[in-house]
Amino acid sequence: MAKLSSINVPISKLRQQLDELKTRCRQLDQKIQQTENRCFVFEVHIFPKRSLTLCGYIEQLENTLLSLHNVLDKKLPEALIAFECELFVSQFQLLLQLVQNLEKGQAELLYKSYSSVKEDIYQQLQKQYHYEERLLNMIAEQEELIINSPAWQKVPIKEKIEALKIRYQKCNTYTQKLEFKLEEISDE
Numbered sequence: 001m002a003k004l005s006s007i008n009v010p011i012s013k014l015r016q017q018l019d020e021l022k023t024r025c026r027q028l029d030q031k032i033q034q035t036e037n038r039c040f041v042f043e044v045h046i047f048p049k050r051s052l053t054l055c056g057y058i059e060q061l062e063n064t065l066l067s068l069h070n071v072l073d074k075k076l077p078e079a080l081i082a083f084e085c086e087l088f089v090s091q092f093q094l095l096l097q098l099v100q101n102l103e104k105g106q107a108e109l110l111y112k113s114y115s116s117v118k119e120d121i122y123q124q125l126q127k128q129y130h131y132e133e134r135l136l137n138m139i140a141e142q143e144e145l146i147i148n149s150p151a152w153q154k155v156p157i158k159e160k161i162e163a164l165k166i167r168y169q170k171c172n173t174y175t176q177k178l179e180f181k182l183e184e185i186s187d188e
Helices: 011-031 054-073 078-103 116-147 151-187
Strands: none
Touching: 011 054, 011 078, 054 078, 078 116, 116 151
């Protein structure tokens, strides 16, 4: 993976590409009809909320871009910046691929529906995703706090950071198990 400091893509360039994709999504939303039982569904760690419109996914992508902009402005730890970058790229690529397939008339292959078991796992994954993000933010806050703390306060803060990292690892492991479980059910 490239060092993030070597990435020189300005947010304005990403915003421009996102606006172009948004225009295409608006046009497609006028042509296609989605329902609760017949809609496009993405893995929950990519798009945490299901949407019945492509523009609903664009909104989530815009929120990710805003979050990326904020972590860059605040000069937060590289791990959090990497997380936001990877999320934006994943969301953008998936939505672009969906739009391209829809424009080619290959929509029928892309519709998915969830059973109640899948829906339960989907909801658990959504909670896990938000929990992971909260843990990463808590780690970033503590790492920021340690910079300005006197030496006698650094040891307890470091211990808290380590505990948060362990919690994040456990959370991430459980999230991956849920994702594999959802994939298994989808393959059946």
